[in-house]
Amino acid sequence: MSENVQQPDPLITKNIHGIFDVLSDGIYISDRFGKTLTVNQRYEKLTGLSKKELINRNVTELVNDGVYDTILNPKIVATGKSCTSIQVNKKGRRLVLTGYPIFDDAGDVNLVVTFARDITAIGDLRNQLAAEKRLVEQYHEKFKSITADNSLEPSVVLESPKMKELVTLLKRVAPTDATVLLLGETGVGKDVLARKTHEFSLRSSRPFFKVDCTTIPENLIESELFGYAPGAFSGAHSKGKIGFFEMAEKGTLFLDEIGELPLLMQGKLLRVLQDQELIRVGDTKVRKVDVRIIAATNRNLEEEVKSGRFRSDLFYRLKVTEANIPPLRERHEDVLPLAQMFIQRYSQKYRRNVALTPGAQEALRAHHWPGNVRELENMIQSLVVTSASDIVQPYDLPESVTRRRTQANADGNLEPCIALGDNPPPLREMVKDFERQLLQKAIETYGSVPKVAKKLKVDRSTIFRKLR
């Protein structure tokens, strides 16, 4: 009876390879000298290596040829004990190997049977999970800020002809995947338009990640963008980490303040943009990435290129589509719609019912807004919180807003404040502004619009139009 158990059924012997092939693990069988005897189909599939290139070859020789990096055979033959290890092969597949000795009648190791399981898939799943987690965290943050504002959908105001033109351009390029470079002063809405471009694109259902290049320490930028391999540097997570590029796979990566990126990183970024592949820090595997890049800066990148602080090749790679967002002072048409939208948002949040008088509206429209939309938003928020009355008069506005950009000289005559900085308003705007101030001063001096009309020899309707 026991002899029957020892004797394999001839049907099994005949079909042994077929049996190997239906097993769900990869199987690799070598003899005590390390010669490869067989592998099953699952092994070929998992590793991407073919039976033909392995059979009859010695495992040590295969390691020397770089086919894979680790073998269990010599250790198992020497110790007679099973063991486990991780193997990486030339196709970049990572496998968990567990090898077992098969003994002959004399008790010597005759064969080594190794089972191979794919851990790349597990790694990929882990990465996917990490990406999802970061995405959930971002949505959570966004959700928190929206609910904290107690606002409805955050609205975007793009009313002025200049902004409408810009939106038309962004809508046109959004589906092309071309890189977009958003330029403009601080607070003009670069972030807002980056998100809009993503929404207009075919990637809108995929992730949108914003990376502020100024907030990541210089020595971490590469690993944050491209990820790192396990143990890539001291302090690194033992399991490694995927970077923003891989997290934004099939979506959009918004690189804010790109002008602050260190030169070395600029070169690395350029390579990734050109080759659409990256290598994580401390890794050797090349990974394909499919990410749309939107970059933004308030620096003059052309100047940065001239002074050698920004690589010209990266600059030209980024500015495939260049969108210049005008400052708020150059699109007065947006000021009141933005102000009304913020008033509505913050009135709802703070349970107020605030409204601006025409005089207050005019003061807002006339202001230079050096901090752009952010300054307007912050001012309105503070106004809604602090104003004693629901009706906001010009004198309720902060002095910085109502202060004229013209001043009276010693004789009481108006003089324009000519503060021509890096970014002066157009002459047309400055003249209009001065004219408006002059008419207001004239009304204060002469008492009424008809009197001013008479004194200054101008139509009443012209005065009203200019004041408006």
Ligand SMILES: Nc1ncnc2c1ncn2[C@@H]1O[C@H](COP(=O)(O)OP(=O)(O)OP(=O)(O)O)[C@@H](O)[C@H]1O
């Ligand atoms: N067109 C707009 N409609 C509604 N809100 C806007 C608009 N533009 C800007 N904002 C608001 O103004 C604030 C500043 O905008 P944003 O962060 O997009 O500016 P930015 O140009 O990216 O600034 P920075 O250069 O400082 O990064 C944000 O709260 C944003 O929601």
